[in-house]
Amino acid sequence: MDKDQASALLDKYRRGECTPEEERMLFEAFNRMPLPDRAPLSDDAYRQLETGSLASIHRKIAQNERRIWQRWASFVAAAALLAFVSVAYLFLDKPSGTGENRLASEILPGGNRAVLSVAGGPSLQLDSNQSNIVMDGKHIVYADHTPISGLELGNFNEALLPLVLTTPKGGTYQVTLSDGTRVWLNAASTLKYPSRFDGKERTVELSGEAFFSVAKDTKRPFRVVSDKQQIEVLGTEFNVSAYPDEGATKTTLVTGAVRLHVGTNGVSVSLFPGEQAVSKEGSVTKQEVDTESFTAWKDGYFKLNGSLQHIMAQVGRWYDVEVIFEHNVDASMELVGEISRDVKLSDILRMVNEIDGGLKFKVEEIAGHQPGESLNQRKRRLTIMK
Structure with missing residues (x-):
């Protein structure tokens, strides 16, 4: 499948017109494609994908409109997650603009402790x-x-x-x-x-x-x-x-x-x-209520169905980071979507950033950690800003 075919198929998928066979082809194509061959699509195609909300998180507008993002079984698998859900970053080779730093990409999820x-x-x-x-x-x-x-x-x-x-x-x-x-x-x-x-x-x-x-x-x-x-x-x-x-x-x-x-x-x-x-x-x-929104954590994923502040409180507890909102960030904006709890913090931030391209994230270590501590033992602060 060449880039033009992929672009056309992605656009068809965005409109909800893909057959099961075409969806299978789309997944397989991304999984097979080496990273150097994932050349950028045209800016117009990229904008179509952005405005079509191919990725997983949408903003709830004042009129209470919500668009539900389908939970992909392959999303739980890391390879499929990076191959498809993150296509806007890998296949299109576009910067995420999240502002998260290297530290965020190194912060691993929680576990059995x-x-x-x-x-x-x-x-x-x-x-x-x-x-x-x-x-x-x-x-x-x-x-x-x-x-x-x-x-x-x-x-x-x-x-x-x-x-x-x-x-803990x-x-x-x-x-x-x-x-x-x-x-x-x-x-x-x-x-x-x-x-x-x-x-x-x-x-x-x-x-x-x-x-x-x-x-x-x-x-x-x-x-x-x-x-x-x-x-x-x-x-x-x-x-x-x-x-x-x-x-x-x-x-x-x-x-x-x-x-x-x-x-x-x-x-x-x-x-x-x-x-x-x-x-x-x-x-x-x-x-x-949708009970799954409140029980998903025990099955290993976040079901994002609430305010940004509520969601980030869950993220803060799971990744052991202190979360701070700057005064100009609307913490009451609501999210709809799902994501595995097994991904790195940086993957969460990429998803959340799709609410508003103006959101930026800064992750920093808090002074006072002890020598010999691993990264995930140190205290971190996540600041959300515009």
Whole structure:
């Protein structure tokens, strides 16, 4: 396929007129094409691709118009992502204009990082090659049954131990509780839970964000306690975002039913699948939402469906960077799109920049790092400016 054919096919794809066979040809052509042969298309063709929004992020205009960007299965694969979604940068050989520097391209995504501790006692850095710990009767093991060594738990069989699982910025981990409930813990989050559930209820405490798949037990309700609310369920799947710095707690129900108790004034609300409760300052509101927008993180991707400020808060936690907006940046602009959480920070910035070509990014190290620290251990600041 020569450049003229590629240009014509790209334009046809932009208009949504490609057949499945033509889409397959387009993907294969980009995957086969060596970088030196990806000569620039004409400026006119480039402008067509830009204005046609071939890439993944669009701005939500005041009239509330949104264009939905299709999630490509191959996008999760790095080769296909760079070959197709980034075609505006690789194939067209055009500068991105994002203003991000070399440091951004070196900042890697987060991974399986967490600390397990006995409340007020010893702690252990969990294996980053694992992703899930299991409360397995008398023992705590990894999901593949590898024993967890290095944490003195005393007489685990008899004692009811208060355990704490903590993820840093740039970390995520899973835990299967003693009743079979599975919990996915997002970055910068803490889950407090007992080594086993005794009594008539199952209670855990959360700060940050987690997705719960609760094992059904009609005799023992499951409760999630956070700073602003308490959730009571019997068996269901839901996501809770309760970061202290966000001011509000969001509970999103995927399956089943839950009841929330907010504050000390007896305020409560029931949720059904597809609904979200937002609790703030003792009050609560309820709305219907796209649940995937709030659970995508546990499946390994960002679903960008909110304000720039909200999206960049997620990015900041995952890439462990402090995010600052200069005063002339509209942080309330809304995004629609999806991107894998496995890409480098620079790939995220390229995508976000397509909202407005005037956006610029500066990533810098914050003074005070220790000698011998790797790049991803150092403190970084991301400034978003015009």
